[in-house]
Amino acid sequence: MNLDPKWVPMKWPCGPLEWARRNKTKGVGAELKETLEAWAQPAALDLLKGTPVNCLVVEWAEGAPEDSAQQQALKPLLEAGRRLGISFVGKVAAGEGVATVVASARAAGLAAVMLAEPSGPSFDLPVISQFPRDKVAWKSATQIFSSMDNEWPGVKLDTMQGDTAIAGPTGVPWVNSNAWFSLLSDELARGKTRWLDFDPPGESSVAHPANYALAVADSQAYGSRWIISLDDHLRTALLKANPQATAVWSKTCETVAFFESHREWEQFQSQGILAVISDFLGDNGSLGGEVLNLLNRRQVQFRVMERSKALATPTPGLKAILWLDKDAPAADQLGKLLAFVRQGGLVIAAAYWGPSGVTPTNKDPSLDYKIYNIGQGQIAVSEEGFQDPYQVAMDAHLLVSSRNDFVRLYNPEATNCHCSFDPVHKRRLVQILNYSSSAASFVTLWVNIRARSARLWSPRARDSHSIPGLPAAPGTDFNLPTIPVNCALEVEGLNL
């Protein structure tokens, strides 16, 4: 059996191991104990009927005394699940005896194990490697890999720490999103399937802690999959067929089904006017990650490029390059970068490595950059280097200029969007996500081309419908209907 990229994963916390683990930290009340026991029963799988969920992640072994009891307790669930076509992935903690544990998982009929140790002996059961988000071994990551320490997406409410504002000075809502990490992963682990591991917040630090649909959309719109994880209260309420809980679950599944019905979008290429180039290793990785996060929050349309592979192929539509690393480009890349500049492109860098004898200018007092005019383009060099990711992202946004935007959102509130492109069929897709707990209304999507209409897709509607493009000067406005969580526009009649 191989890892199946079509798996739709969900955490299925249950059994003695889960109970023991929780007991160690905060204690388990009678109701939760009942829930953990009930979810180990085959009847609990009724919840999945008619949903796209087809892969359950269960605790299998963590070197605890309860491991054996856990594996015994799961047997009926595994058997019932297999009959329903559900695959199981067992989480196995690192440690001695992993090979034995993996063998037990294989014997029990698990489809794969999820291991925290990326390197180790090979097993006769497929492995999903799991990493902390800042320590992903991109090259050795398995075909499906998982990252931990991700954010629960949504608007962050606690934007003040004492007297210090942690919201952006522009008043833009501070949005938590894993989008940047998905875009980074897409480049550094191309062709591999990413499972984002994050749980609902225990104590609300986001506007709508129960917005599971957004957790799905923020992952899948950017090509990742969220390992669906329900909070204990919701799982208990679902057991009791609480109508509110059922509605939350239905909405979550509706959003998952929406993306499942548009799997082709995962093959579309991210569109960007700015390429962010780095090796994303060590300090470069820390800076790069935060810059990507902030660029995304500023709604800059960017593409991630790993340094060794960057510019190997033509990059149509690219207007600027942010060369994040302190290191100067290698000779062959330098040639490509300078060619890009000479043809009118902009390169933003922390140090100057262009041709000698060019005298820099700085005509914009709001930017501490030296501008080197070379051919038709420019190299903009930060006078202080790249120290503060916030400043780097803000400056890059200004230097690239809104003149080059592919898309913009008006009345965006807490919405953001992701542009991708199908080079085969020449389709442009704009996915719009609403990170607020309130539905977004009166949002206008502007695109930089003339387009008569667009197909609007939303999780609520089974079919798309056409909405008219209104001529703007320049470009086209699309007035969007109310957006509860997400929607997508496929712009038609393009002259790309």
Next chain:
Amino acid sequence: MMTSLCSRRKFLGAMGATAGVWLARPSMFLARPAPAGRVAVAMCPDYGPQVVTTMAAMFDQLGGLEGLVRGKTVAIKLNLTGGPFDRLGYIPAGMTHWVHPEVVGATVHLLGQAGAHRIRLLESPWSTAEPLEEFMLKANWEPRDFLSAAPRVEFENTNYLGSGKKYSRFMVPGGGLMFKGYDLNHSYEDCDVFVSLAKLKEHVTAGVTLTMKNCFGMTPCTIYGDGSPEDEPGRVPMGGRGPFHTGNRLPSKSAPPLVDRSGSKEEGYRVPRVVADLVAARPVHLGIIDGIHTMTKCEGPWVPGCHHVNPGLLIAGRNCVSTDAVGMALMGFDPMADRGTPPFETRDSTLRLAEQLGVGTRDLRQIEVVGTPISKGRFDFRRA
């Protein structure tokens, strides 16, 4: 096209002399009657090519632009309140709460045609030091349209130091109502002619947004912003103008001090006084109001309950108080109204305060209205 009762030369000469006295001899102005100005009103049902021709006729009615701007540097304070992505419903900002780009373009074109040597477009965009062109681009405006409308057109974001070496200090003649003076971006000093290009709309705090209230946005938030440093101006603007609105804190200490010791934290008291101070300290030579398409009830879409309207009006005048008085009358308000009477239900009248400072008269009996009579152009904002 002149329909004036006095000669153009006499009219412009009087205005120039008056402005000079205000700046040079502040103690004298309070003893003088507030100057009156002629105000031109025109019906212009929609944006389009007719905006240029209509405005050209209005400027002729005012005595022509040439004598005012030929060979001069002209600064235009635009009215681009709020963020570039804010819309009232789906309606672009220029149709509701921003002066429309075609009115800006027409103004620039006509100033250029009248011989202006240099034209600077100014605004202090919300909480940012980005170039004004970038701010415009975000709103889907095309700054190149303005560059091509006249020779030597420039942009400056006046919400911070900008391209200047230091802030310019404008002391309020007579000592000021709220502050003794104001530190502004150099562009408000480095000009021979100052134009306020505003939108015809109400304002939650000030009652009306017209040519005078538009000047509130001259003030840099590096000094007068919620996040400005305590002692010296900040490098970039942070937040709105809380120090003016609510007095929640003082501006940076580098700026001229507060003179109003009433301690009032009421916005409806403070903001009109700041505005009156500003137009006394930095006289407006030409006020233009875009009332073709606009919105009622408030100054921007962030205030609930407002809606788009189409009064189809353009207003221009050489005295900002008189121009605003005519604007108020066209909106269905009495320009002599004060606190307690619409649109000043809970606020003081900026017009009255500016009149007291000697900036101009709000008394319609003393204002010559040319072009469309007020009775014919009136569009009642409270009944719209």
